[in-house]
Amino acid sequence: MAEIYKMHGIKKILYEFKLQFVITIIFLLIWLAFYLLNPPAFSNPFTYTSIMGVVPFTIIPAISLTLVIIAGEIDLSFASVMALGPLVMALTWQAFGEPTPLGILLGLLAGLGAGLLNGILITKLGIPSLIATIGTLFLWRGVVLVVTEGFSIPLGEFRNTLIYSIFVGRVFGIPVQFFWAIVLAIIFWIILNRHKFGAYIYYIGDNRTAARMVGINVDRVLITVYAIHGMVAAFAGILDSLEMATFWPALGDIYMLKSIASVVIGGTPVTGGVGTIYGTFLGGMILGFIEMGVLASGVSGFWIRLVHGVVIIIALAAQGIIRKGELAKIRIMRLLTT
């Protein structure tokens, strides 16, 4: 027992990454279940490219949200920031009459600004993040509604331009936004696991007082995390508006709970200190597979929520069991290291 951390190879990997292992199994089981329910649909590449076309809008904001949650905080406002970013872009494009990269840049900056505001409210004014981001959730959605007066902004005229293909084109039939999700996942994995900044995010979530006492600038790290998250959310919103070739004022609303669910299914607990990008990515994939699977199996779309709910609960139950087992192990190991 005391030798758990002296294990090698497969055994050690299974032990250390058991949460990821479990989430992978759940993902494969769901895949198998839908395949058995409807083999033709799940043998058809089109099904998969359809999933890849839509999951990035859930997964991309969930990736940066993972950082926020690892740091022991939460953000709800990203759902509105997902509309703020593309709104700024759409207005810029309208003003210029062409899809200028400046529009994208300004859209991302708007997201960055929204994130900075969250970070400052939470750290400098000490407002709990749940409350602060409910405030900014309303604020930015309100701004979007007032500016658009509730109307959509068509972007169809800008289709078939380079900028479209870069963000939401198709490569060998695969939606480019899925590659963006993978690239962002890799970048954020590297930040979290190989960079000082990622280490600080984990420490702040694990033991904030300790982080302060060893000299980590907690406020600055948190503000940066929120700023990054705001920018990434704006980016996801921009992708969605491009994919749909329109900006609509409710953009982002449906992703709030799905992105949070992706993080949580993926094994990042809301208590902070631990969590993985891999889990979040698969969490998002699971939700996407369920949506497509339910539709493909021919039953009513109303089933989607129900199946989502069941899977979320199963994933959380599995995590709960694993963590309980760990507590027992901790007690034994502590005795053995005395």
Add this chain to the structure above:
Amino acid sequence: MPEKNIVEMHNIVKKFGAVVALKGVDFYVRENEIVGLVGDNGAGKSTLVKILFGIHASDEGEIIIKGKKYKRLTPKKAYELGIVLIHQERTLCENHPIWRNVFMGRELTNRFGFLKIKEMKELAYKSLAALELTKMPVDTPVKYLSGGYKQGVQISRAFTFEADLVILDEPTVALSLAEVQKVLDYVRELKRKGKSAIFISHNIYHVYPVVDRFVILNRGEVVAEFYKKDLTPEDLSEIMISIARTGKVPKEYEELNLYKKASPQSAS
């Protein structure tokens, strides 16, 4: 023996709301000197060293480190000046491996901030080996360790860092006798290498063997300072009891008390 002060703190006042934790403390550490900072619970020992390390800002007073004056330090600045503080409180991240905890806040990185993981693991292993804590691989999350082992991980932070002034705040509390000896050996090693240290402890028998000078803090004030060579542990024990009871040093020891004879400023 060199007579230069590596650190001087003048008239340090610190209030926490209505609580006055430090009431104008003068304190100094000489180059290559080991100072034992002792005193009852709540005397203000931890607060004093936290101000020196930049965790708290003092309300009044000034700090001089290596001849330069500072109004407000930060831990980052303190590290740069060669000061390391091992906290009395547990400052560990339980879910993270030993090696990350050893380097927490002071990671070895390349110039882009990417972690030098292999180097940190090796150095962490060496530092823990100095305390004979090699039972568990450095990949082990800290939550699996016993209290004493955790304390060892925390202390080993000082070992990875060539500090000029090491501050140990009650480092021996959770340790076994053998582990206490390792910590004392480490402090002796600092002395041999020409470094300085502040050793805070409740247990004067732990401090006594390694220090050069004692500073006794009582209710936010320095009440006495003695050279170790002037006292036996029993003398010190008697003095401490008297201070706890009456706030005063017994008369027969008063002439050995450096604090009344010479203010720290003139000692420099």
